[in-house]
Amino acid sequence: xxxxxxxxxxxxxxxxxxxxxxxxxxxxxxxxxxxxxxxxxxxxxxxxxxxxxxxxxxxxxxxxxxxxxxxxxxxxxxxxxxxxxxxxxxxxxxxxxxxxxxxxxxxxxxxxxxxxxxxxxxxxxxxxxxxxxxxxxxxxxxxxxxxxxxxxxxxxxxxxxxxxxxxxxxxxxxxxxxxxxxxxxxxxxxxxxxxxxxxxxxxxxxxxxxxxxxxxxxxxxxxxxxxxxxxxxxxxxxxxxxxxxxxxxxxxxxxxxxxxxxxxxxxxxxxxxxxxxxxxxxxxxxxxxxxxxxxxxxxxxxxxxxxxxxxxxxxxxxxxx
Numbered sequence: 001x002x003x004x005x006x007x008x009x010x011x012x013x014x015x016x017x018x019x020x021x022x023x024x025x026x027x028x029x030x031x032x033x034x035x036x037x038x039x040x041x042x043x044x045x046x047x048x049x050x051x052x053x054x055x056x057x058x059x060x061x062x063x064x065x066x067x068x069x070x071x072x073x074x075x076x077x078x079x080x081x082x083x084x085x086x087x088x089x090x091x092x093x094x095x096x097x098x099x100x101x102x103x104x105x106x107x108x109x110x111x112x113x114x115x116x117x118x119x120x121x122x123x124x125x126x127x128x129x130x131x132x133x134x135x136x137x138x139x140x141x142x143x144x145x146x147x148x149x150x151x152x153x154x155x156x157x158x159x160x161x162x163x164x165x166x167x168x169x170x171x172x173x174x175x176x177x178x179x180x181x182x183x184x185x186x187x188x189x190x191x192x193x194x195x196x197x198x199x200x201x202x203x204x205x206x207x208x209x210x211x212x213x214x215x216x217x218x219x220x221x222x223x224x225x226x227x228x229x230x231x232x233x234x235x236x237x238x239x240x241x242x243x244x245x246x247x248x249x250x251x252x253x254x255x256x257x258x259x260x261x262x263x264x265x266x267x268x269x270x271x272x273x274x275x276x277x278x279x280x281x282x283x284x285x286x287x288x289x290x291x292x293x294x295x296x297x298x299x300x301x302x303x304x305x306x307x308x309x310x311x312x313x314x315x316x317x318x319x320x321x
Contacts, residue, residue, distance in 0.1 A: 011037035026063030029265045048119045055112040062105045065098040069118045076113035083108045087250040102143045103213045107252045127184045148190040156186040211236045211246045226289040229255045271311045281308045
């Protein structure tokens with residue numbers, strides 16, 4: 001993704017980054033201290049939305065793709081230390097296809113650069129039929145990982161990046177039409193090698209494909225932090241051992257560690273967004289199941305680089321401005 005690296009992006013914090021990513025219903029968890037700045041930006045190419053991002057540290061994101069859009073997600077395999085998508089470890093030139101309304105989970109370690117292309121349902125299929133590539137229409141129906149030749153992927157990311165760097169003064173309807181065709185041509189070329197397509201779930205993973213999704217759905221229904229690993233195993237209808245194996249495979253952490261990270265991130269969101277000047281930090285933490293305040297504050301600072309009280313003070317200053 002050398003071309004995509006030329007797209008200008010502004011440095012953000014993890015909090016700002018998670019607020020600005022668009023295109024899906026997602027939950028972000030920071031899982032390790034940030035190592036660099038985070039950034040994200042997007043541009044519209046008619047009905048197609050291009051989005052470029054740089055993640056400055058380790059994270060887990062679980063979400064559901066838009067019900068009205070088909071999305072393609074690309075990575076810079078030379079930068080990511082490790083990326084897991086639904087239990088699979090994509091290779092440097094692999095990319096993900098997300099049909100409408102699909103659950104997905106990404107977990108990454110270290111700095112990670114990515115690009116996504118989202119388009120209305122039916123647009124890719126219509127283009128494939130017009131260009132005598134009707135056999136690619138399945139793409140809108142299958143969540144999968146596709147291995148593309150490096151040169152084809154480079155052409156695709158170059159087409160996306162050249163569009164993203166256009167100034168508003170140059171974005172005419174004629175240029176949009178030309179860029180759209182160029183982008184779709186590059187996309188169909190990258191997908192055309194069907195023998196390299198790897199539809200999920202694959203032979204590499206015999207574990208129950210919905211285990212993590214069921215467990216995470218259960219956590220979403222419980223706002224605070226009083227969840228136990230046994231609760232998740234019961235919700236997913238698996239043993240605790242299977243749950244542990246599946247979480248490590250798909251998220252890179254065990255369920256107990258996940259619940260702790262979830263609690264830390266939920267407290268941070270509450271302190272940033274809803275804590276009034278008269279609110280006590282300990283009350284906010286208690287509402288999220290925290291019982292050992294000193295220990296939790298130390299874990300919080302290790303992950304986010306500041307104590308809970310400092311988050312509140314900084315957020316209040318930002319709101320005042």
